Amino acid sequence: MKKRHIEETKTILREALVAHHPRIAIASSFSPEDNVLIDLALGLNPASRVFAIDTGRLNEETYETAEAIRRRYSLRIEWVFPSAESVQALEREKGLFSFKESSAARYECCGIRKVEPLSRALEGLDAWITGRRQGQGITRASLASIETDSVHGGITKYNPLAVWTAEHIRAYTEIHRLPVNRLVGQGYPSIGCAPCTRAISSGEDIRAGRWWWESPDHKECGLHLK
Ligand code: SF4
DSSP: OOHHHHHHHHHHHHHHHHHHTTSEEEEOOOOHHHHHHHHHHHHHOTTOEEEEEOOSOBOHHHHHHHHHHHHHHTOOOEEEOOOHHHHHHHHHHHOSOGGGSOHHHHHHHHIIIIIHHHHHHHTTOSEEEOOOOTTSOGGGTTOOSEEEEGGGTTEEEEOTTTTOOHHHHHHHHHHTTOOOOGGGGGTOSSOOBGGGBOOOOTTSOTTTTBSTTSOGGGOOOSTTOO
16 A cells, blocks of 8 residues: 555654644444554544443444454543433333334434433543544545534544445455454445444445445434534
8 A cells, every 4th residue: 555645644743643642532333443453542642532332222243343442452442321211211212123114214323322421421522533534425525634514513523434445444454454444345445323224235336335224325323414
């Protein structure tokens, strides 16, 4: 892979960490992208913060990857959970799979399990860092490396891997022997909650396995809305 991508990414990360630490954190779902980001950030500042949202519906393989990352870096992952009362009410009133019934029901579940916990995770932060890339589908095609997150009070949102390709991520992961979610090798290039993620076939869009029953231009969960 081209060294230039890594150096440019390190520059963005270094400036972000210098400007904002400890009021900045990486949002991780332990995807290959997020693991690259964690490796780079901890190399620049071993005290870099990482938070993750445990929606309660994650794959076992995702928890295994999180554990591998935790052990590798002796990292204290800042897990954030949905409101127990909200999940309890949702499941009592609408069952365990309401998100399959309509887009509105899906956004309701993502709202409770992801969006509200994210808001709490971002409280007190001046900035956050994501592993999103432009190549991850049409909702991310024009992604900038640095944005203002108007949904969360105008804090800064860094996407240092915006221009990285899947091949760049693969190469970095192999060279640095980073942990990889076992599902990636089973056709899951994008992994979210277990019931809302499926494997994709060759030639399908990278996020085709996320909420596959919905239109491609709506494949965001509310975490990255503008
Ligand atoms: S991805 Fe699926 S299970 Fe997870 S929060 Fe969204 S709708 Fe609910």
